Amino acid sequence: MNAEQAYETMIALSREETLLASCLDLLEWDEEVSMPRDGVEHRAEQRALLAGLVHDRETDPRYEELLAAVEGSALVSDPESAAAVNVREIRRSFKKERRMPRALVEEWARVTSIAQQTWAESRRNDDYASFAPWLEQIFALARERADAVGYEGTRYDALLDDFEPGMTTERLVDVLSNLQQRLVPLVASFRDTPASSEMLERDFPLERQKLFVESAAAALGFDPRGGRLDVSQHPFCSAIGPGDVRIALRYHPRDFGQGFFALMHELGHALYDQGLDRAFYGTPMGDAASLGVHESQSRLWENHVGRSEGFWRHFYPPLCDAFPEALNDVSLDAFRRAMNHVAPGPIRVNADEVTYDLHITIRFELELALLSGDLRAAELPGAWNELYERHLGVRPRNDREGCLQDIHWSEGLIGYFPTYSLGNVYAAQLFAAAERAVGPLEESFARGEFAPLREWLREHVHRHGMRWPVPELIARATGEGPDASYLVESLTRRYRDGH
Amino acid sequence: MNAEQAYETMIALSREETLLASCLDLLEWDEEVSMPRDGVEHRAEQRALLAGLVHDRETDPRYEELLAAVEGSALVSDPESAAAVNVREIRRSFKKERRMPRALVEEWARVTSIAQQTWAESRRNDDYASFAPWLEQIFALARERADAVGYEGTRYDALLDDFEPGMTTERLVDVLSNLQQRLVPLVASFRDTPASSEMLERDFPLERQKLFVESAAAALGFDPRGGRLDVSQHPFCSAIGPGDVRIALRYHPRDFGQGFFALMHELGHALYDQGLDRAFYGTPMGDAASLGVHESQSRLWENHVGRSEGFWRHFYPPLCDAFPEALNDVSLDAFRRAMNHVAPGPIRVNADEVTYDLHITIRFELELALLSGDLRAAELPGAWNELYERHLGVRPRNDREGCLQDIHWSEGLIGYFPTYSLGNVYAAQLFAAAERAVGPLEESFARGEFAPLREWLREHVHRHGMRWPVPELIARATGEGPDASYLVESLTRRYRDGH
Structure with a gap:
């Protein structure tokens, strides 16, 4: 042969x-x-x-x-x-x-x-x-899996490798603790920002939320012939195959942000899946580079697009038409500030952009403890609530908004959470590079144009599949290796300016 | 071993x-x-x-x-x-x-x-x-399939055997032509019945139809924890596995019967699937006896229950509450007669009970011709319309209500249509036997009680799976071998009495 x-x-x-x-x-x-x-x-x-x-x-x-x-x-x-x-x-x-x-x-x-x-x-x-x-039982089986495949450093490395090939626990501790150190003072500097997001908790009838979300998805480039939008208890995106990419969202009738940011997040995943090269379907060249890169796409659309002023200059008028009762006394500026309100809360998927990574460091710490056996499943609620109090200053009222909030562990996704923070790091860096290349993105958003960003991402990230290890993919797309400074700078600039 | x-x-x-x-x-x-x-x-x-x-x-x-x-x-x-x-x-x-x-x-x-x-x-x-x-292409492949598995009589026997084990084309021609001969004069005797079903074509808002259908399904014994109701272009029931039996229905905003009878039909299938013995799941003992027996269950619930006076004595009041605009001037008796109105039409799934089998004999004749190659796919619309004119006296206005109406052939279900008529034969016979055993069924329907019939069917049909060849299953449940007289007698009695 x-x-x-x-x-x-x-x-x-x-x-x-x-x-x-x-x-x-x-x-x-x-x-x-x-x-x-x-x-x-x-x-x-x-x-x-x-x-x-x-x-x-x-x-x-x-x-x-x-x-x-x-x-x-x-x-x-x-x-x-x-x-x-x-x-x-x-x-x-x-x-x-x-x-x-x-x-x-x-x-x-x-x-x-x-x-x-x-x-x-x-x-x-x-x-x-x-x-x-x-x-x-799941953590016990996860230990068995790690031991079966083997690892050089720590057991967690073996699991991490399923989601972020080549990443090690040691390097991750570095990235995440560094991020934590830089975010804590930033979060603290917003402590005194007065609450201004009550208008997001008014009545937003579900059927109209769904219609708005569908039209936004279409405007951003999601093709309904090649996918669908559904409702589930936990938002996710599933790429069944070429021509079949499905987004599932969770809506709340008195929390507009929940459905909307779920859309923006899952849409980022969906655009990546739709941007992979179909000719390579079924091979690594037609598959995503890593979960971290996948999350960079979701976090980019969620935060750098969905929380931007340009985006809302375009979408706020139709939003007011859809929800006149809730928004008739709310200016564009007040609404945008509400969408960017920084306030530590118990729920990760509803978290603002600045506190978000602190949710991830908590998951990471708990995952390591559950995997090593230092923490038993029965002790999780106590440990969870303590960490929330320590790092975010909030205490979940119950386990529903505490340690039961995420589906990941029940799905066996252990080693997955850190990819969200890696995604945030990559996202900020990619967004900055895209802007250097194609010009001021917010201005194109304000005109309802999302293709320039989408096409830049397709050209520099999506279509390459697993061609390069992640650090090299980032370097080729942005001109330098992964660097968390872009995330911290972007948060500092956007949130200092906006408040 | x-x-x-x-x-x-x-x-x-x-x-x-x-x-x-x-x-x-x-x-x-x-x-x-x-x-x-x-x-x-x-x-x-x-x-x-x-x-x-x-x-x-x-x-x-x-x-x-x-x-x-x-x-x-x-x-x-x-x-x-x-x-x-x-x-x-x-x-x-x-x-x-x-x-x-x-x-x-x-x-x-x-x-x-x-x-x-x-x-x-x-x-x-x-x-x-x-x-x-x-x-x-499908009929060409069907010929290949038949030739591959072989047959004693005619090629069609090989396909038929997939749906009704042991049945032959020869016997089927006998049953169906006999039925056709006895139904033609019966249909003719209703020719002069004045139209009285215009109230079914008033406005029946879809959302309220769905609610009514859901509550009817629950009342008849369909467990939503173990199944679901959906919308599709063609009604069907799919038994995914134990605890997961799904019904899909087609609704029309100006044709109440379309959604309702689809429910009753698919519900019959669903109750059969739910009545199979779970302990035997994955083996012939836990599988349906034949498609003909499956259709007997759907046709029984559709016709002997869903068109009965007792059923509507129970369900008409809530129906009027759901659709007051459409039904406020319609008496129970007028409504029931509308549901049983005999009028040859082009669409099989909307057909009344008396003309229904003539739709089947047309499909059967065309299937035989397409399989033998005497009829080419390109010639189907002409042949279709001619047979409809000859046997039912109606001419489809277009192929949508003509030869494009059914999904079966596109799914490769060739040899399936005749099982509907076999189902009608078995259904009438089983219903008569159930009534002999448990007493007047219409009276229990009028009290909202459907369990006596359901349990009799479970006991005498469902739970036996493929224990006996179909003729023996029928004989054990009813005391005699399959006999089309029950169908003709039931139609004659119920429709003569009702008009």
Whole structure:
């Protein structure tokens, strides 16, 4: 078998694996959005079966032979070529997956499927006790996973690698503690800002929120023929496949920001998924660079676009038309300030941009403690509330707005939270670079033009898939390696100016 | 390997096969109800892959060995035992499936997936020309399928067997032509009945229709925790798995009957699926006896319940509360007569009970001609309209209400339509037997009690799965073999009395 033949076979395997995994994605989407409650056990069985079959393909022993035939051949001599990238990433994933026992993969799918439904029920009823045993089990299984795949530094590295390839716990502690140190005084400097966001808590009828959000999504470039908007208990974006990217949002009738920022966030994910190169679907070159980069897209649209003055100069008039009762006495300037109001609160997804990363450092600290076993699931609420009080000065009134607020752990996403902060770092840096390249973005937003930013991101980020390791992708797009200063500077400038 | 071990392994294989097939069911449900339009090609690939994997399992060579170890053993000496039934049916399906080439199975899934979307688009735009090549291709593939699995009588027998095991084209021609002969004079005797159903074409706002239908479904025994109601272009019921049975309906704002009868029909299917024995899920004992029996349940609830006087004595008052504008001048009696108005029309799913089977005989005749090649897809509209004129005296105004009305052929369901008429035959006979057993059913309906009928059906039909061949199932439930006289008598009595 020559290198070309081996490569072709390998790509066919990779595409079939992705296609099968995309069936699992649909099962997961449906579980969040559509599935009736009593379907949960059957769904867990379905997911376990498909996860096992996907794992079989990921660990297909033919890969070893195929990789050997291609690695070192002329086909991969240019490390930036699609072939070289695909071979590099398939090797990385194969090496990791083959160490994972199939039984563990199935058990993981089964447990996280039921745990999600338990979490949803527990959250609805503010009943942490019924969720705690599942959380304990998930962290126990996470330890097994980490031990199975192995790690050089700490156990958490193995999990982190699923979301941010190449990132280590050590480096992450560096980035996050540095960020925390710089954000704490910034947050403190806003402590005296008077509350000015009560108008966001007036009546915003759900049906009209949905209509506004749909029209905003279309204006920003989301194509309804290639996707849909739904309602779920936790906002998410799911890319089922080419031509099928789905956003799910959570609305609140007396909190306009909840639905709107969920849209902007998930839209950023959706635009990334829609911006990947379809010709490479089913291979690493057609897949996102990392979760951190994915989050950079969501955080960019959520914050740098959705909280900007230019955006609201364009969207505030139609918003007032949609909600005249709530907004007839609110000026554009007052509304925009409300959207940018800095106030530590208990809920991460509702957090303002400045305090947001403090929510992440709390999750990170707790994740490390739960994984090491220093913290038991039963002790989580106490530890959670203490950290919120210490870092943010707020105490959740109940577990529903405390440790039950996020779906991630129930889904088994451990090592995922830090990617939000990495995303914030990348987002600020990418936005600044885009602005240097295409001119003042706020002015184009004010004219209702979002294509210049979207196209710059597609050109410099989306279409490259996993071509480069993340630090190199950032460097090529922005001219320098990842640098958290852009985030701190951007927050300082925008929030100092705006208040 | 002893018989017990072989049987256990076989059942595990069967369950896994069903579990995988149920993932395909979800993909199909989603394609009808949720999927964005541009997702169609990816979905076709997903379905082809899963269909191929299901086929691999259906034809797993281990079955041969396992079946040999069990067949003839003491385990299956009682032919009514679960083991004997499962072995009998697994043998039947294995024998058939192993003759089907995997490539054909995949091609079939891919083509029918895209054809469904093309059909939906063609129907929306009343553009038969864009659908015709797909229909041509589907019938060509259907011939290939029939030739692959083989048949004793005619090619159509092979397809029929997928839906009504053991049924032959010859016997079906007998049943249907006999029915046609007896129905034609009956329909003729109603020709002079004055139109009295204009009130069903008043304004019935969709949201209130949905609410009414939801509450009716709950009253009839559909559990929302174990299922859901949705909207699709063509009504259907999909049993994803235990605890997850989904009904999709089509509503019309000026045709109350469309949504309501769709509910009653699909509810019958749903109650059957929910009445199967969960302990046998994934094996023939936990699967429906045949499509004809499935249709008997839908047609029973649609016609013998949903068109009955007792039903409306209970449901008419809440209906008037829901639609006071449309119904304030309509008496219960006038409404009930409208629901039972006999008038030949072009649309099968809206057809009254008396003319309904004539729609089926037309489909049957056309299916036979398309399969043999005597009729080409391009010639279908002409042939269709001619048969409607000849048998029903109506001419469709366009293909949308003509040959584009049904989804079945685009889904590859060839040999399925006749099961509706078989269903009508079984339904009348089962309803009569239930009434003999539990007393006057209309009186219990009038009291809002549907459990006596539902439980009788569960006891005598649902829970038995594929225990007996259909004629024996009917004989055990009713005391005699399938007999179309019950249908003709029931129609004659109920419609003569009612008019």
